[in-house]
Amino acid sequence: MAVPSAHEFHWQNLARLPSGRVYHTLSEVGGQMYMLGGCDTAGRPCPGxxxxxxxxxxxxxxxxxxxxxxxxAVAVLGKQILVVGGVGEDQSPLKVVEMYNTDEGRxxxxxxxxxxLMGVSITVKDGRALAVGGMGADLLPRSILQQYDLRKDVWAQLPSMLTPRYDANIxxxxxxxxxxxxxxxxxxxxxxxxxDAEAxxxxxxxxxxxxxxxxxxxxDTAGRLCLLGGLRQGGGHQSSKFTKNVNIFDTNQGTKTLALKTKRADFAAGFLRGRMVVAGGLGHEPSALDTVEAFHPQRKKWERLATMTFPRCSASSIVIRDRLLVVGGVNQKMRLCLNDCVFT
Known part of the structure; x- marks a missing residue:
């Protein structure tokens, strides 16, 4: 299957956010994007x-x-958005669970x-939400796996993970x-x-x-796990360093390693039109990055794409209908970013 050339990707500026936001959560229902909560310019969690x-x-x-x-953590169950845990106004984890009905608007x-719990990872299987791990009020990670049944409005405990953790990728x-x-x-x-849900x-x-x-x-669409860049941490007193390593795990073919063109962390990433795409973030520069690159699966190399209009890190991103939407974050002046943009 042919993938688009680097010249076919471009950025488009969209309507500015009502207010600057970081640590917000994005969700899609029926092709529409919802933005939930996050921290405002004073660092306070908000209900927006x-x-x-x-x-x-x-x-x-x-x-x-x-x-x-x-x-x-946010999961979509039909036309309803389930919001789980997170950090509250007192900077402590929350146990509160709330649900928004997109048809009723309430x-x-x-x-x-x-x-x-904060740092819960969540997904949906067979109409039920699966919530993995998290960090408790004692600041210790959890190994729990929980399942939420919408019809019964109950949480059930499933067999726990082998390794306690929060902010896991699932x-x-x-x-x-x-x-x-x-x-x-x-x-x-x-x-x-x-x-294994069956076993x-x-x-x-x-x-x-x-x-x-x-x-x-x-x-990616083939089920491969791709770990891109970040801050690599060594043992002992070795300091963290930006890395451009890309590690790919294939459930059928094992692992392989690639390398980004630019060392970076805290960037937007997504699988878009047959390519892995990374945008912005922090690197060995005094301010946020605006550079963008994508992996060409046939050529087996990373290629430069059009730069972001607004450099940023700590942004949220989501792919909806072959468009990578990058929302909020922190700009080159380390101020909250009001700009919303889309990459197609």
Whole structure:
């Protein structure tokens, strides 16, 4: 299958955000993008919820979340958006679970988690949400796997992970849930495990090649796990260093290593029109990066693409209908970015 050339990608500036935001969560329902919570310019978690309408290129303010929060886990169950945990106004993890009905335009409280958690990773299988790991109020990582049943409004405990962690990267392939990396306290972990939903058991996979944080993670359409760049951390007193390493894990063919053109961390990443794309972030420059590159699968190399209009890091991104939307973040002056842009 032919992939587009580097010249076919371009950036388009979209409507500015109602307010600057970081640590917000993006979600898609029916081709529409929802932005939930996040921290404002003073670093306070906020309850805001906005809908981006691509038809009118405008932001629409929706009823705010009952509980202000940042870094929440979000799952889409039909026409409803489930919001789980995160960090509250007192900077502590939350156990509150709320659900927004996109048809009715209203919020409802749902059964809370058994304990307050931040850094939960979430996905959906067979109409049920699967919530993995998290960090509790004691700042210790958890190994729990929980399942939420929308019809019954109950959380059920499933067999726990082998490695406790939060902020893990997860992907569901058939009946198997892959969990890669994550953090324990402030330390990244290399653990890679898979949960078999039919056997209800966990299996250890080959550990990731290096400990890294603030890297990009892309699961491509073939189910390969791609770990991109980030801050590589050594042992002892060795300081963290930006890396351009790209490690790819294929469930059928094993692992291989590539290299980005630019060392970077804390960037936007996605799988777009047959290519892995990385944009912006931080590197060995005094300010945020605006450079963009994409991997050409036939040529087996990374190619430069059009630069971002607004350099930024700590942005949220999502791919909707062959468009990479990059929202908010911090710009080159280390101020919250109001600009929303799309890469196609």
């Amino acid at each position: 919820m906005e809908l981006y309408s691509p038809e009118g290129d405008r932001w629409i303010s929706l009823p705010p979340m009952p509980t202000p929060r940042a870094g929440a 919020w409802r409280k749902r059964t809370s988690l058994r304990e307050a 992907n569901l392939l058939g009946n198997k849930l892959y969990v890669a990396g994550g953090r324990q306290c402030k330390r990244p972990v290399k653990a890679f495990e898979v949960y 209800r058991s966990w299996t250890t996979l080959p550990m990731m090649p290096c400990k890294r944080s603030y890297g990009g993670v892309v699961w």
